[in-house]
Amino acid sequence: MSKMKIFNFDLQKKTEAIWKIEKTPNTEVIFVFAEEDLIKKMEEAVFLQAKNVAELPGLVGPVCLMPDAHSGYGAPIGTVFAMDGTDGYISPGAIGYDINCGMRLIKTNLFFDQLKSWIRPLINKLFEAVPAGLGRRGFLKFKENDLKKIIEGGVFELSSWKNFLWEKDINHIENNGRIAGADFFAISKEAKERGINQLATLGSGNHYLEIQKVEKIIDQSSAEKLGIIAENQVMVMIHCGSRGLGHQVCSDYLRLFEKKMTGFNYRPKDRQLACLPIKTTEAKSYLSAMAGAANFAFVNRQLITYQIRKVFSQVLGKKAEELAMDLVYDVAHNIGKFENHQVPESQKKGRFFIHRKGATRSFPNQPVIIGGSMETGSYLLMGTNEALLKSYGSTAHGSGRTMSRARAKKEIRGEKLWQEMKQKGIYVKSASFAGLAEEAGVAYKNISDVVKSINLAGLSKPVAYFKPIGNIKG
Amino acid sequence: MKKWFLDENKSIADIMVVVYGQDKEKLLKNSLLAFTSIITDIKKLKSKYKIKIKIKESSFPKLLFNFVEQLIYLKDSQNILFKEAKLRLLKNHLIGQLIGDKISLTLPIKTDIKALTYHSFLVKKAKNYYRAKLVFDV
Numbered sequence: 001m002s003k004m005k006i007f008n009f010d011l012q013k014k015t016e017a018i019w020k021i022e023k024t025p026n027t028e029v030i031f032v033f034a035e036e037d038l039i040k041k042m043e044e045a046v047f048l049q050a051k052n053v054a055e056l057p058g059l060v061g062p063v064c065l066m067p068d069a070h071s072g073y074g075a076p077i078g079t080v081f082a083m084d085g086t087d088g089y090i091s092p093g094a095i096g097y098d099i100n101c102g103m104r105l106i107k108t109n110l111f112f113d114q115l116k117s118w119i120r121p122l123i124n125k126l127f128e129a130v131p132a133g134l135g136r137r138g139f140l141k142f143k144e145n146d147l148k149k150i151i152e153g154g155v156f157e158l159s160s161w162k163n164f165l166w167e168k169d170i171n172h173i174e175n176n177g178r179i180a181g182a183d184f185f186a187i188s189k190e191a192k193e194r195g196i197n198q199l200a201t202l203g204s205g206n207h208y209l210e211i212q213k214v215e216k217i218i219d220q221s222s223a224e225k226l227g228i229i230a231e232n233q234v235m236v237m238i239h240c241g242s243r244g245l246g247h248q249v250c251s252d253y254l255r256l257f258e259k260k261m262t263g264f265n266y267r268p269k270d271r272q273l274a275c276l277p278i279k280t281t282e283a284k285s286y287l288s289a290m291a292g293a294a295n296f297a298f299v300n301r302q303l304i305t306y307q308i309r310k311v312f313s314q315v316l317g318k319k320a321e322e323l324a325m326d327l328v329y330d331v332a333h334n335i336g337k338f339e340n341h342q343v344p345e346s347q348k349k350g351r352f353f354i355h356r357k358g359a360t361r362s363f364p365n366q367p368v369i370i371g372g373s374m375e376t377g378s379y380l381l382m383g384t385n386e387a388l389l390k391s392y393g394s395t396a397h398g399s400g401r402t403m404s405r406a407r408a409k410k411e412i413r414g415e416k417l418w419q420e421m422k423q424k425g426i427y428v429k430s431a432s433f434a435g436l437a438e439e440a441g442v443a444y445k446n447i448s449d450v451v452k453s454i455n456l457a458g459l460s461k462p463v464a465y466f467k468p469i470g471n472i473k474g
Numbered sequence: 475m476k477k478w479f480l481d482e483n484k485s486i487a488d489i490m491v492v493v494y495g496q497d498k499e500k501l502l503k504n505s506l507l508a509f510t511s512i513i514t515d516i517k518k519l520k521s522k523y524k525i526k527i528k529i530k531e532s533s534f535p536k537l538l539f540n541f542v543e544q545l546i547y548l549k550d551s552q553n554i555l556f557k558e559a560k561l562r563l564l565k566n567h568l569i570g571q572l573i574g575d576k577i578s579l580t581l582p583i584k585t586d587i588k589a590l591t592y593h594s595f596l597v598k599k600a601k602n603y604y605r606a607k608l609v610f611d612v
Contacts, residue, residue: 072488072593073488073591073592073593073594073609073611074591074592074593093591093592097588097589097591097611098588098611133583133586134513134549134577134583134586135553135577135578135579135581135583136579190547190551193547193550193551194547194550194551198550203586204583204585204586204612205585205586205588205612244550244551244588247546247588247589247611248547250589251543251589251590254592258592270592270593271592271593271595272591272592272593274592404482405488405489405585405612406480406481406482406489407482409584410482431583432582432583432584432585434583434584434585435583435584435585438585474586
């Protein structure tokens, strides 16, 4: 069996894209689902942070690192682990600040040749209709009671309002757009105040709205089932989450967990990994707040979808229904959920609490959406049975950064990048050129390398590859 | 004395800053400067709005953390950024006034700060100054 030593960690090769760091008296096994080249691109902090996660109490089995893993705070972005559903611990920091940050894919029956001359007006109109960046508010004014309904009921609550939700949309969203157990009163006043005006907005950072064309169909049969019929078909992709509300929920509960942890024997090496037993009142309250923030994020992406359908309809002079703007799927990549699983390399089965931070659920017959950098493209994949056995039904979520935001801004001029992208046929509208520079393709790993690794590891199977033709960035 | 600087390579996904202050009050004020300067060109902000602030904590690091979290909360809930602060610190009880401007559509935005993390969070007293390390989720 081949071995690799990286930053004092010994990795054993199990298959081409599955590597294992053995269990120690203090740490659980760590699986790294990536080919050697990608592992070598990971920073030392990824392994150190994964080690801290592998020391958490209540783990039922291995900690999984995805091929797009990069250093975060507490747990690396691209981490999955399972806690015992009764005696395990919950770590808000290992779910992440942007609760239910996720991807949504909408198809159309349009083809690139038909749409070529409309990209610019579409992107310009979408930029007005879907606010991006700091300080811009959504198109609706919500009252506190509306917010309560959304937080507790998720996307379903929109069915009685205008045309925000097509009946069939709900079947194409993870958990049908509602995580059960949400409680409005578990969320602080500050979180609600941060979020209430941000519904139907993209936000900033790596969040985007993109018009794409199908560049390559890899699995024709699965693609057809998902409504992707041929190359050059036009798609729309959204990447965003629960905005300030989700961030504040995470901040509030991290502070609370840290304070309450003093009553327990365990102290994590990184304060960002503060955790409490699932049984505690504080952990239960966090789960109710996290579910509420996740529902808020599903609704945010649904309201953005409403705006996208409206803009396409206005610009192209056809109803969104006539343009077949159906939802392909909506999936979270920062979330914690109770799920039934078998522990990898073990016969142990049970109801576990799965932490997915920068990782996507990958169940059989479930679409998986992996967004790349705005220059390179994105993939649609299908979940697998193998993922259930190897990674608690999880896979990667994106490209994974290789360059810090600060360095990217120093090395890349946003205006020049905008010009270069235009020459490549990608029309971009961005809230700021500095923000654009942060998200340049060179700041990320190659998305195709990430997809190759998860395909080789069996965590999900590629269906289609999309290339951007228009992009809105916060 | 340098007020703050950006640590470019330590944090891949986020932004790390090191802030200095001759005393605790100055450390708080310079943290505000770092916060606002990461988001925008601070010189473009006017001193149009004043907001009173009151924070009581059990330790100074907790107070600094809470202070920065307040800036994030006010940015999102009231759409306001601050360019200066008048602060008075008695033990770990802070009272003061934040002075700044609403975020307009013409204000150049470099990046948004969404949270202050505990990751690498540090407040240290050196011989004659204080130093804080802040990692922001952006």
